[in-house]
Amino acid sequence: MSDQPSLNLLWxxxxxxxxxxxxxxxxxxxxxxTLLESAGIHVLWHPSLSEASGSELIELLQSILDxxxxxxLLCLEGSVVCGPNGSGKFHRFAGTGQPxxxxxxxxxxxxxxxxxxxxxxxxxxxxxxxxxxxxxCGLQYDEHEKGGxxxxxxxxxxxxxxxxxAGCPVHPNWVSETLVQLACGELQQQHLDHxxxxxxxxxxLVHHGCPRxxxxxxxxxxxxxxxxxxxxxxxxxxxxxxxxxxxxxxxNGEGSCLRGxxxxxxxxxPGFEEPGHPFTETPKIAxxxxxxxxxxxxxxxxxxxxxxxxATPKRLKxxxxxxxxxxxxxxxxxxxx
Amino acid sequence: MGPFNRVEGDLEVxxxxxxxxxxxxxVSSSLYRGFEQILQGKEPADALVYTPRxxxxxxxxxxxxxxxxxxxxxxxSMPRNGDRAINxxxxxxxxxxxxxxxxxxxxxxxxRETYRSEPWYESIANRFRAQTGSAxxxxxxxxxxxxHLMGLMAGKWPHSxxxxxxxxxxxxxxxxxxxxxAILFGFRRYLESQLFGDSLENIVSLDSxxxxxxxxxxxxxxxxxxxxxxxxAGLLELHQLGQAEDRFMSYGAYRLNDxxxxxxxxxxxxxxPLDSTLITEDISHSWxxxxxxxxxxxxxxxxxxxxxxxxxxxxxxPRLDGKVVxxxxxxxxxxxxxxxxxxxxxxxxGNVRNRVIARLLEIARVTLLMESWVREIQPKAPFCDHAAxxxxxxxxxxxxxxxxxxxxxxxxxxxxxxxxxxVAPTTWNFSPRDxxxxxxxxxxxxxxxxxxxxxxxxxxxxHIVRSFDPCMVCTxx
Numbered sequence: 001m002s003d004q005p006s007l008n009l010l011w012x013x014x015x016x017x018x019x020x021x022x023x024x025x026x027x028x029x030x031x032x033x034t035l036l037e038s039a040g041i042h043v044l045w046h047p048s049l050s051e052a053s054g055s056e057l058i059e060l061l062q063s064i065l066d067x068x069x070x071x072x073l074l075c076l077e078g079s080v081v082c083g084p085n086g087s088g089k090f091h092r093f094a095g096t097g098q099p100x101x102x103x104x105x106x107x108x109x110x111x112x113x114x115x116x117x118x119x120x121x122x123x124x125x126x127x128x129x130x131x132x133x134x135x136x137c138g139l140q141y142d143e144h145e146k147g148g149x150x151x152x153x154x155x156x157x158x159x160x161x162x163x164x165x166a167g168c169p170v171h172p173n174w175v176s177e178t179l180v181q182l183a184c185g186e187l188q189q190q191h192l193d194h195x196x197x198x199x200x201x202x203x204x205l206v207h208h209g210c211p212r213x214x215x216x217x218x219x220x221x222x223x224x225x226x227x228x229x230x231x232x233x234x235x236x237x238x239x240x241x242x243x244x245x246x247x248x249x250x251x252n253g254e255g256s257c258l259r260g261x262x263x264x265x266x267x268x269x270p271g272f273e274e275p276g277h278p279f280t281e282t283p284k285i286a287x288x289x290x291x292x293x294x295x296x297x298x299x300x301x302x303x304x305x306x307x308x309x310x311a312t313p314k315r316l317k318x319x320x321x322x323x324x325x326x327x328x329x330x331x332x333x334x335x336x337x
Numbered sequence: 338m339g340p341f342n343r344v345e346g347d348l349e350v351x352x353x354x355x356x357x358x359x360x361x362x363x364v365s366s367s368l369y370r371g372f373e374q375i376l377q378g379k380e381p382a383d384a385l386v387y388t389p390r391x392x393x394x395x396x397x398x399x400x401x402x403x404x405x406x407x408x409x410x411x412x413x414s415m416p417r418n419g420d421r422a423i424n425x426x427x428x429x430x431x432x433x434x435x436x437x438x439x440x441x442x443x444x445x446x447x448x449r450e451t452y453r454s455e456p457w458y459e460s461i462a463n464r465f466r467a468q469t470g471s472a473x474x475x476x477x478x479x480x481x482x483x484x485h486l487m488g489l490m491a492g493k494w495p496h497s498x499x500x501x502x503x504x505x506x507x508x509x510x511x512x513x514x515x516x517x518x519a520i521l522f523g524f525r526r527y528l529e530s531q532l533f534g535d536s537l538e539n540i541v542s543l544d545s546x547x548x549x550x551x552x553x554x555x556x557x558x559x560x561x562x563x564x565x566x567x568x569x570a571g572l573l574e575l576h577q578l579g580q581a582e583d584r585f586m587s588y589g590a591y592r593l594n595d596x597x598x599x600x601x602x603x604x605x606x607x608x609x610p611l612d613s614t615l616i617t618e619d620i621s622h623s624w625x626x627x628x629x630x631x632x633x634x635x636x637x638x639x640x641x642x643x644x645x646x647x648x649x650x651x652x653x654x655p656r657l658d659g660k661v662v663x664x665x666x667x668x669x670x671x672x673x674x675x676x677x678x679x680x681x682x683x684x685x686x687g688n689v690r691n692r693v694i695a696r697l698l699e700i701a702r703v704t705l706l707m708e709s710w711v712r713e714i715q716p717k718a719p720f721c722d723h724a725a726x727x728x729x730x731x732x733x734x735x736x737x738x739x740x741x742x743x744x745x746x747x748x749x750x751x752x753x754x755x756x757x758x759x760v761a762p763t764t765w766n767f768s769p770r771d772x773x774x775x776x777x778x779x780x781x782x783x784x785x786x787x788x789x790x791x792x793x794x795x796x797x798x799x800h801i802v803r804s805f806d807p808c809m810v811c812t813x814x
Contacts, residue, residue: 015370017810018345019393019495025437026484026494031477033468043468047342051445051467054338054794081368089643090369090651094349095339100368126390130379133371133641169393169496225506226721251493253485260492260499261506265386267496273387278380280498323508324717 007039007072007183010064010107011046011117014091014100015127015136016078019169020118021048026252027172035176039183044069054095065106073182074111076104076139079120079127080149083135090134104139105149113156113182114139115163117175119267122164122196123148129273138164140196143271160189164196168267171249174201195270197243205294206239206257206264209247216240218312219305220320225280226261229320233289236280237263240293244268338794339367341802343442345394346809348767350798351649354788359798362776362783364767366652369624372814373639376757381407381726381749384757388745389496391759392811394437396495397430398738399811402745402759408502409732410749413724417594419504421710422490422720424591424598425517426500427736428703428710429486434739435666435696436532438806439562440465440476443693446799447569451789457569460559472531472562479527485520489513504721509714517711525704533701534561540701544676546684549694563697575690576681578786579801581778582661583686585668586611586765588744590737591706598706599673599737603657608672613735615658616744618760622769624648631656631772634746634758635731651813654768654777655760663687663778664741664765665805667695675702687782689804696806728752738762740806761811779805 013021024032025048036043043049044064045057052060063069080101081091088099096103108114116139119125123138138148140162146152148162155161163182165174178198181187193202210216215230222229231237239247239257242264246256257264265279266272277283283290292301315327339349347368353361372391376384388403389396401423408415448462448470464472487494490507499506509517525537533540534556540563543549553571556564570576588611589601603609617631626642641651662668667687670678677698681691727749734745741762748756768777776784779802786797 013347015368017390017393017396017495019390019396022393022396022437022495025441025477026481028478028481031474031481033474033477045342047340047347048345048441049468050342051449053342053799054340057340057342081370084641084643087643090641091347092367093340094347094365094367100347126387127370129387130371130375130377133374134369136370168390224721224723225501226504226508226719246493250488252481252488255488255492257492257498259488259507260490260497261508262492262498265498279383279386323719323721324510 006042008044008070009041009073009075010044010071011075011077012100012104013047014076014078014104015081015134016118016120016125018048018077020077020175023169024172024175027176032172039180041073041179041183044071058095061103061107064110067110071107071110072112073115073179074107074113075115075117076121077117079124079134079136080104080139081134081136083133086135101149108139108150111156113158113160113163114150115165115178116140117165118170119166119168119272122166123270125168126273141270160187161192161196163187163192163198166195166197166268167244168272171201171246171251173249174198193243197268201245201249202243202268204243204245204248206242206244206246207293208245210239210258211247212258215316215320217308218316219309220312220316223321226323227321228323228325231258231263232282234282235263236265236278236282238266238291239264241291242266242268338798343445343803344807344809346812348802348807348809350783350802352783352798357788359783359786359795362780363649364769364777364779365650366767366809366813368809369641369651369813371641373757373759376754379754380752381410381747381754384747384754385498385500388759391814392808393495394434394808395430395738395740395743395761395811397427397491397497397500398736398743400497400500401427402734402736402743404500404502405734405736406732406745406747407734409734410730410747411502411724411726413503414722416504416719416722418509418715418718418720419722420593421714422505422507422509423500424593424710425486425707426491426497426505428591428707429484430494431739432700432703433480433484435700436476436480438739439693439696440473442806443803444472444566445470446796446803449796451792451796455572457558457572461565461569464562464565475531479524479531483520483524486517489516501721503723504719506721508720509716511716514711514714514716521704521708521711528700528704532561532697533563537701537705540698541705545680546677549677566693570690570693575800576685576688578797579689579782579804580686581663581782583682584660584662585671585687586657586662586664586742587669587672588735588737588742590669599669602672603662604668604671608674613733613744616760617656617659619654619656619771621654621772622648622650623653624651625653634744634760635748635756637746637756637758639758650769652764652768654771655765656771659773661768661775661778661781662765664762665692666699666739667692668741669737670695670699689800692804726752740808741765743811759814761808761814763805763807763809763812766805767807767812
């Protein structure tokens with residue numbers, strides 16, 4: 001792709017933790033810098049990666065607004081901070097005295113594409129938790145509601161809405177693959193799901209490839225942290241409902257939340273930060289978990305679950321509540337060694 | 338000056354300059370999110386989800402602080418494997434942070450135009466220039482491989498839920514122990530060939546300023562990144578830049594069998610034990626209200642008020658017994674008593690050069706410790722203990738993040754969080770003035786910084802600010 005004209009990328013951070021950038025730095029095969037180069041993406045400025053500081057940056061931003069420097073890709077990491085009382089003073093962009101939300105709004109108007117990196121920039125995310133003290137929202141969503149800073153009607157010059165690479169944090173490849181697709185002009189409206197997420201990862205469920213699948217099938221459930229069993233029944237796991245490919249793509253080599261022994265908290269979804277119950281406890285009604293797997297009729301789930309429970313092998317029953325495999329798979333009767 | 342990048346978050350510094358030097362500085366953290374407000378009324382265990390997300394670069398440190406605070410509430414015990422696993426996960430983050438700081442945040446400033454006429458410029462700029470220098474690419478590859486430890490032990494990084502009050506959610510099996518050993522071996526090879534140009538054992542046994550001088554003389558600048566830094570630091574006299582009050586604090590790091598691998602304490606003129614009940618936060622120059630006098634974090638209030646007149650930062654001003662302290666790798670190694678750091682500090686105090694040397698030394702020390710913790714893992718023994726949460730209790734969790742001392746203080750009533758207060762490393766280092774008018778550590782360190790000919794935004798200020806390895810998102814949270 002080296003014959004393509006380069007695309008100018010600007011990355012800004014506001015109401016967030018910087019964790020999406022840090023996750024992105026874990027990109028492998030290739031590393032982040034090589035990857036951007038391969039897609040012909042030129043980084044105008046990034047808070048962690050660029051030399052320019054202070055007035056050098058402010059001049060750059062002004063020249064973008066004046067149309068002297070083309071801005072192809074505007075990435076925002078972190079929520080749009082609107083408080084207190086809509087003033088945006090909770091984040092004044094250092095050195096400028098002006099609320100960051102105003103900078104974002106002005107730059108979005110001249111950007112080729114606008115990309116929300118992480119659930120905060122997409123929907124408000126963790127920063128909007130509790131009573132949302134910073135009055136945070138996403139670029140084009142306020143949690144589940146369309147709107148946000150840029151408004152429901154916003155679309156870029158190619159007709160795309162804000163691209164919501166949701167996740168807390170994002171997987172490095174979710175970002176890099178989206179940027180490469182944009183650079184190639186291949187990303188279209190149909191490649192985004194109902195809340196603006198790239199379908200390349202959001203058409204999967206975290207449940208896919210979960211190493212605890214056998215425990216799930218037999219409803220052999222973990223009861224406490226470090227148990228090996230399925231975490232859906234008691235430990236708050238939302239992997240059967242969460243849109244992401246975490247257990248097939250894997251993180252930091254061979255990891256995922258499930259592989260780390262803890263519940264999926266559905267961090268790619270709008271509003272994940274306020275589940276309405278403790279994160280690591282499954283809410284139940286009459287002993288039945290409230291949130292059932294996506295697409296599954298409740299009666300079927302209950303019937304299958306009770307059947308599966310009756311058939312649970314001793315191996316799974318014991319291992320589910322242990323922190324190491326206690327009972328290995330047995331050999332079939334008469335099996336040759 | 339602002340925005341300051343390569344500091345993890347947003348930062349503004351107001352400088353008063355007379356002729357060619359800074360005479361006074363005001364440091365402003367420009368972003369408020371309100372985690373302490375968000376946590377009020379939540380289930381205590383939910384802090385393990387929210388607090389890591391205060392910061393993407395100190396995420397595990399936040400987890401460990403929260404888990405320790407929760408452990409104080411329940412009184413849960415910690416199996417030895419739990420200590421080892423948490424130390425490994427925390428060390429993985431801290432060492433990766435030190436590398437990120439050196440290669441991506443600190444060194445690129447020496448590739449700036451202002452240094453073009455210096456004799457060392459070309460080789461340093463080729464190696465460390467932001468985005469295109471050769472060193473960062475190698476570092477990112479080595480760092481990503483090193484962080485496979487996170488994939489194995491913590492599921493992912495940042496924002497893991499693996500760290501629990503009584504241990505970790507992920508037990509390590511024999512075969513995974515073998516993988517961890519291989520990961521650390523690969524990382525050691527990178528450090529020894531690229532960063533140090535020498536064995537880790539030789540680096541940690543440098544025991545005086547003279548020994549370091551001799552090492553530097555025997556290792557030419559093209560031999561390793563450490564030797565290149567030492568040459569530039571010497572020529573630019575970075576040991577004369579950025580001294581604060583030289584009162585250092587460490588909460589103690591890497592707990593094992595109820596003792597710290599790096600000691601807890603305070604150093605002013607000699608080692609003293611830390612009394613954490615003497616910690617207070619002052620809000621006289623912060624956009625914060627509803628607290629009249631400095632308070633201990635258990636009694637602290639965090640409610641923003643953007644209209645306070647004399648305020649200039651969202652950051653509060655933490656003080657130890659009313660005094661300003663500096664935290665970070667230098668403080669940690671000074672308190673712990675590493676002979677090289679003690680000697681350097683006795684000669685030139687806390688400064689830009691010594692802060693960076695302490696950070697690199699710590700990379701070597703901690704990597705060696707990590708090797709020992711992996712060896713000590715007992716795969717069939719437990720990794721996590723459990724205890725019920727009481728309805729009413731209070732607890733504190735103190736930990737050392739890469740960039741210094743991080744504390745969480747939690748109070749629960751009726752099984753819910755009544756008050757949760759967080760004092761982060763850069764809250765200490767980058768605090769605004771307090772009611773007595775005492776400037777924070779960075780504000781002091783910037784006084785006297787010299788300008789090079791023709792400079793509007795002095796590069797010396799860039800070096801001093803970044804020498805603290807600031808994390809602004811933690812600072813205010």
